[in-house]
Amino acid sequence: MSGTPERNGRVTDGGTTAEPLLEVRDLSIVYDEDVMAVDHVSLELGRGETVGLAGESGCGKSTLALGLCRLLRPPAVITSGSVVYRGSRLAAGGVDLMEQSSRELRKLRWREISVVFQSAMNSLNPVLRVRDQLGDAIDAHLKLGRREKQDRLGELLDLVGIPRERLRSYPHELSGGMRQRVVIAMALAAEPEVVIMDEPTTALDVVVQKEILAQVVELQQRLNFAVLFITHDLSLLIEIADRIAVMYAGRIVEIGTAEKIHNQASHPYTQGLLGSFPSVHGARRELAGIPGSPPDLRALPPGCPFVPRCAHAREQCREIDMSLGRVNDADASHLTACPFVRPRTAGDWSPTARTAEAGPAR
Amino acid sequence: MITARPTPAEVLPAAAERGPLVLEAHALTKNYRLSHGPRGVVLSAARGVSFGLYRSAVVALVGESGSGKSTVARMLAGQERPTQGEILLDGVAVQPWKRGAFRAFKSDVQMIFQDPFASLNSVHTVRYALSRPVRLHQHLKGKEAIAAEVGRLLERVRLTPTDQFARKYPHELSGGQRQRVAFARALAARPRVLLADEPVSMLDVSIRLGVLDLLDELRSQFELAVLYVTHDIASARYFADDTIVMYAGEIVERGPSEDVTQRPAHPYTQLLVASAPDPDKLGDGLEPAPSGPPRRAGSALSSVVGCRFAPRCRLATARCRAESPPQLRINSQRAAACWRLDVAAPDLLQQDIKQREETIET
Numbered sequence: 001m002s003g004t005p006e007r008n009g010r011v012t013d014g015g016t017t018a019e020p021l022l023e024v025r026d027l028s029i030v031y032d033e034d035v036m037a038v039d040h041v042s043l044e045l046g047r048g049e050t051v052g053l054a055g056e057s058g059c060g061k062s063t064l065a066l067g068l069c070r071l072l073r074p075p076a077v078i079t080s081g082s083v084v085y086r087g088s089r090l091a092a093g094g095v096d097l098m099e100q101s102s103r104e105l106r107k108l109r110w111r112e113i114s115v116v117f118q119s120a121m122n123s124l125n126p127v128l129r130v131r132d133q134l135g136d137a138i139d140a141h142l143k144l145g146r147r148e149k150q151d152r153l154g155e156l157l158d159l160v161g162i163p164r165e166r167l168r169s170y171p172h173e174l175s176g177g178m179r180q181r182v183v184i185a186m187a188l189a190a191e192p193e194v195v196i197m198d199e200p201t202t203a204l205d206v207v208v209q210k211e212i213l214a215q216v217v218e219l220q221q222r223l224n225f226a227v228l229f230i231t232h233d234l235s236l237l238i239e240i241a242d243r244i245a246v247m248y249a250g251r252i253v254e255i256g257t258a259e260k261i262h263n264q265a266s267h268p269y270t271q272g273l274l275g276s277f278p279s280v281h282g283a284r285r286e287l288a289g290i291p292g293s294p295p296d297l298r299a300l301p302p303g304c305p306f307v308p309r310c311a312h313a314r315e316q317c318r319e320i321d322m323s324l325g326r327v328n329d330a331d332a333s334h335l336t337a338c339p340f341v342r343p344r345t346a347g348d349w350s351p352t353a354r355t356a357e358a359g360p361a362r
Numbered sequence: 363m364i365t366a367r368p369t370p371a372e373v374l375p376a377a378a379e380r381g382p383l384v385l386e387a388h389a390l391t392k393n394y395r396l397s398h399g400p401r402g403v404v405l406s407a408a409r410g411v412s413f414g415l416y417r418s419a420v421v422a423l424v425g426e427s428g429s430g431k432s433t434v435a436r437m438l439a440g441q442e443r444p445t446q447g448e449i450l451l452d453g454v455a456v457q458p459w460k461r462g463a464f465r466a467f468k469s470d471v472q473m474i475f476q477d478p479f480a481s482l483n484s485v486h487t488v489r490y491a492l493s494r495p496v497r498l499h500q501h502l503k504g505k506e507a508i509a510a511e512v513g514r515l516l517e518r519v520r521l522t523p524t525d526q527f528a529r530k531y532p533h534e535l536s537g538g539q540r541q542r543v544a545f546a547r548a549l550a551a552r553p554r555v556l557l558a559d560e561p562v563s564m565l566d567v568s569i570r571l572g573v574l575d576l577l578d579e580l581r582s583q584f585e586l587a588v589l590y591v592t593h594d595i596a597s598a599r600y601f602a603d604d605t606i607v608m609y610a611g612e613i614v615e616r617g618p619s620e621d622v623t624q625r626p627a628h629p630y631t632q633l634l635v636a637s638a639p640d641p642d643k644l645g646d647g648l649e650p651a652p653s654g655p656p657r658r659a660g661s662a663l664s665s666v667v668g669c670r671f672a673p674r675c676r677l678a679t680a681r682c683r684a685e686s687p688p689q690l691r692i693n694s695q696r697a698a699a700c701w702r703l704d705v706a707a708p709d710l711l712q713q714d715i716k717q718r719e720e721t722i723e724t
Binding site for chain 2: 056057205206207209210232233234235236238239262272273274276277278279280281282284287288289290291293294
């Protein structure tokens with residue numbers, strides 16, 4: 001493919017005809033007045049959909065997740081944008097989370113939108129038993145009688161595959177995987193429609209990670225909630241997500257279906273990420289990596305922030321506005337911020353940015 | 363006639379093709395007495411671990427957290443005294459934990475730690491961190507000679523301009539840069555063996571490969587014997603000649619990395635490989651988790667009899683629970699500690715028989 005594709009302004013991740021469950025428009029979040037952690041990000045989450053948000057540390061993915069449910073504290077300030085939520089029980093007509101009072105937000109949080117935080121070790125209170133901890137969450141958001149609450153606690157543990165007698169355990173008596181399951185059970189306590197998962201399995205061993213992910217997928221099929229799954233591990237997202245948004249320096253640089261991101265990655269950063277991780281499966285391929293290191297958000301270059309690390313960088317890159325355009329005119333769901341580089345097809349894994357002095361992959 | 367029954371075996375590692383044996387772990391065992399629980403409970407973090415490190419070759423030690431891989435690395439580094447077993451340097455038993463022997467040992471064997479944020483003293487500059495080992499191990503005297511050597515070291519790990527980096531404090535460096543300083547510090551001792559304990563797991567995905575490439579380059583340049591400790595079996599596939607898989611303190615499988623990862627023989631290795639994310643599966647790969655409580659993890663308590671993986675193993679029999687399996691031959695380069703190899707990896711055994719019969723005939 002050659003030439004610049006048609007730029008159709010600030011288009012969104014179209015493709016879905018029904019109104020999305022959660023619709024983020026032009027969200028910007030600034031720290032300390034000068035660090036643009038999230039820069040005009042738009043993202044949609046459909047009912048029952050799993051959207052993956054991939055990026056490295058400091059790219060703004062966690063800030064985005066916390067920002068869209070208004071969980072950030074100063075010095076983080078939301079400077080622009082809207083997040084419209086359209087629930088089936090509540091807020092059917094759509095409410096803008098950015099305009100809700102804290103009392104109204106409390107009604108939405110947990111019941112409608114819940115969050116599974118990074119590292120379960122730290123998000124459970126060490127001096128509370130599992131029962132009390134889960135019970136607190138239920139008391140705060142649901143009105144249940146004593147008996148009902150007991151039943152619900154048992155159901156929740158059944159849901160995530162933990163024996164009921166563990167209700168009496170303290171967090172330190174549980175393995176890392178079990179703790180993470182408790183946190184997931186907690187997030188699901190009020191049957192929310194959106195669950196935001198921020199690196200839920202990063203600290204876990206790969207076997208446990210797989211078990212928990214399988215569990216989440218199974219629960220999702222059963223309870224039909226939507227998941228925004230945040231991780232640095234793109235290979236994992238390709239396996240579990242319907243759509244993937246790749247973030248770099250506070251911006252979404254590419255978004256598309258998992259299949260498109262895997263087979264027709266278009267943005268040089270996405271291509272670089274895909275070429276960075278060794279896979280235990282499939283034929284050996286040449287790994288490329290990305291030269292340089294992630295940028296300092298305080299001192300971003302004008303235009304595309306990936307320029308210093310990009311093998312395809314050219315003069316015009318310093319002037320582009322990073323709005324998303326279609327990779328392929330016929331496909332409204334696959335968007336990239338790079339107007340120049342077009343997908344490599346699967347099988348064409350010639351590295352783009354291998355530094356000359358790097359040793360051979362043996 | 364050669365039978366299908368695997369026999370206890372001496373394997374010749376693929377790493378041995380690259381150079382002579384330098385450092386050897388011989389039946390290393392490390393027991394910790396647990397302070398809690400019933401009296402006299404002993405945890406063997408490592409049990410009977412034997413392997414060799416060869417000049418210019420990389421051996422990967424793979425396992426989940428708690429498998430004992432770091433304990434083995436620390437014993438080899440002389441930082442932990444083995445309960446039983448020997449460490450042999452050039453065929454001679456050494457006791458680095460003894461007073462006076464440690465520094466001499468350190469001149470040959472250096473270690474790199476997982477967390478570059480913790481392994482460098484934050485109140486000293488990079489120059490200070492590097493001049494000390496230069497003075498102690500290379501016995502250089504005079505400011506200029508030392509400064510010149512520090513410059514050379516920084517150049518080797520590509521932290522240029524070198525005098526700029528020499529003046530920096532750890533907090534002024536990124537994670538990847540700090541890890542490069544840690545490499546330079548290890549090289550300052552002019553070692554022959556490098557023990558790298560999860561050297562890239564704390565780094566961003568996009569820069570991991572660069573650091574691994576550097577490690578590989580230093581290996582070939584200085585003919586280092588490298589032990590690469592990791593939880594990521596995929597990176598072992600790409601980076602190591604041989605891969606040794608540990609479970610609950612014991613070696614369960616060993617062999618050339620490509621073989622072990624592509625055709626794993628031990629049920630645990632099979633589980634590990636199957637659990638690694640596989641982007642090629644694109645969403646349909648995650649089968650829902652089996653219902654019921656997660657299976658009990660294997661225990662490293664020294665009182666455990668039989669195969670330590672048996673509680674999680676789908677193939678376990680009464681023999682597995684009663685009798686600890688020795689390392690059994692799969693072929694001339696591979697072995698696994700499993701009684702059920704004839705079921706777990708029948709074709710591998712058949713292949714070996716065929717090959718051996720052919721060599722007898724010719």
